[in-house]
Amino acid sequence: MKTLVIGDPLLSSEKLKIAVHEIMGEEVEVCCVDWKPANDEEFWYLRSIVEKNGPSVGKPPQEIFDYVGEVDMIITQHTPINEQIIEAAKKCKVIGVCRAGVENIDVTAATKHGIPVCRTMGRNANAVSDYTVALMITEMRNIGRGHAALKQGEWKKQYSNYEFVGDMYGKTVGLVGFGYIGHCVAKKLKGFDVNILVYDPFVKAEEIEAQGCKLVSLEELCEKSDFISMHARLSDETRGLIGTAQFELMKPTAYIINTARAGLIDEQALIAALQDKKIGGAAIDVWWVEPPAKNHPFMTLDNVTITPHLAGSTKDAFNRTPYLLLEEIKRTAQEGKPRWIVNAKDVSVELNTLQ
Template sequence: MKGLAVGDLFIPKERMAELFGNEGVREFVTEILMVEFECKDRDDVRRKIRNMEANGPDSEPAPSDLKRFIGDADILAVHLCPVSRSILERANKLRVVCTARGGVDNIDMAALNERLIPVINTPHHNTNAVTEYVVGLMIAETRNIARSHFALRNGTWRERYPNTEFIPELSGSKIGILGFGQIGRAVAKKLKPFDVEILVYDPYVNKETVQESGYRSVDLGTLLRESDIVSLHVRLTDSTRGMIGEEELRTMKPSSYIINTARAGLIDLNALVRALKENWISGAAIDVYEEEPAPLHHPLFTLDNVTVTNHRAGDTRNAYWNAPVLMGKQLAMLLRGQKPRFVVNPEVLE
């Protein structure tokens, strides 16, 4: 079997090719081909991804070497590179596609489904990166780290902050985890050494599972009323869009904080801005926006009781470079005739 690794700005092709050296994979792969998907810089990456999200993988040109090599490849491994129908029409031997991302906006899933070709993805590649960042935002917002830094850089030794009279420590706090999926569980685990009480709301996870992990399973209202910090880890769907609105924010304690590294649409922006201006809650830390890059006049950017960052939570070298290893474990299962845990289109394996 031949493996084709396509690298890019974040995962060099040599690193991507390490997928084929994983135990359980290298026994099957006799030749490795490598291609680079050229991106000038991060701005170029963002433009290309946004274009493919809006217009599909055919909207971005694939590397010429990919067109040349794809006909011989049994396994294709990509990260950002477009995998369009026109490319797949050349892939006469292709048996599986592996992507170092959770999403598949750069891959023509319809074309692969027609040919019953499975797609292995890695939605867990940045779990640790995000969880570390969430804890960092909790501390940065509650302890005024960003505000103090900004003041000093601008020549001010600042002594008073929006929460000066009640600056908290994490120790002894109640942390509400809204969504107990992979990242929500990892955040809860990461917080254990801080001696906090974890409250969990997730209607799709049974109470016993939460309790066995050492946490309290509660309804949404209880979580909002009792938590000192609420952290969102929920998928954005029609049912979750705007799930934190005026009613929910008014339910929270005036001394509480809300953290969002998940999706912007989970929180009603207008309600959040009002909550921060009128001190329904003490503060917020926000890493995601409905429009990205966010406009410079974004209403959150003028408020003193919010820490804002530009979608950085999952952005570490480890998150990118570990993805080929994670993909390799899933691919090894497939090659041994087992069903991988992370397959975008599991129905093609039935």
């Protein structure tokens, strides 16, 4: 078997190669290519536009074409795999992506050519769920604002939420989406003795109740929650899921947390809700445009905590991901029961030759 691994600034081809040998066997021939934008700023910019507009706008390394026509498997993380690459991959039996999203892969082209695309579900669930809980506490307790004030020589004790600063104990947390990350957040919050509501039309009530949570409508979640935390995937159906109507339902003391995708929340509606103090505050790690403009309204608001898309970015998560992906590809090849293949309904999964 021959494999092409395509690294990037966050996960090198060398690390991908090691994972391939450990999971698939030392006898596998591995070809290495690294996607190397000019600098970190260019990498994050290119990654951002691919996320929004698909792999056709990306700039993958031309070295890919030196190997792609002879390989059985392609493994990558953020590198855009466009239609031209897929058409050249004449022998490829599977494309594996070291992330949950497949925005950087032309899935339509892969399906047309009969190539399954396997993603990595839950790869950074621990990292993002840790960060989510941290943001809840940071926003409610003014940790970031206190730090910033003290750095400026100001001993500040009162902030915009001083009339309702509270404890986590007894609060109601609403989770919008109950996938891998939502499950992890719920599990980690249990130690705080909170009540957990869930809105997810794709998960059965029994599964949610088994985790000690309660399935509710989006309206009820907005009305009753002290924290609303976003964990849904972004799609045409979920874009702008939280907008003006939902903010009108929220408590004036409620906090909204977003470590998922910016587009789940209507940007202008959130800005207005914060400016008018319709909610208690927000903690935002994901942006509608990355990086945001220097004059973005969040920069001057005193009831929002902002971070530069850090939630899933831990070395532990990046280093663990290729092992999770390759174990899943190996399991699928052996059992023929795809779980993480995004085009499984359209592609006959025949990976037995990878064993």
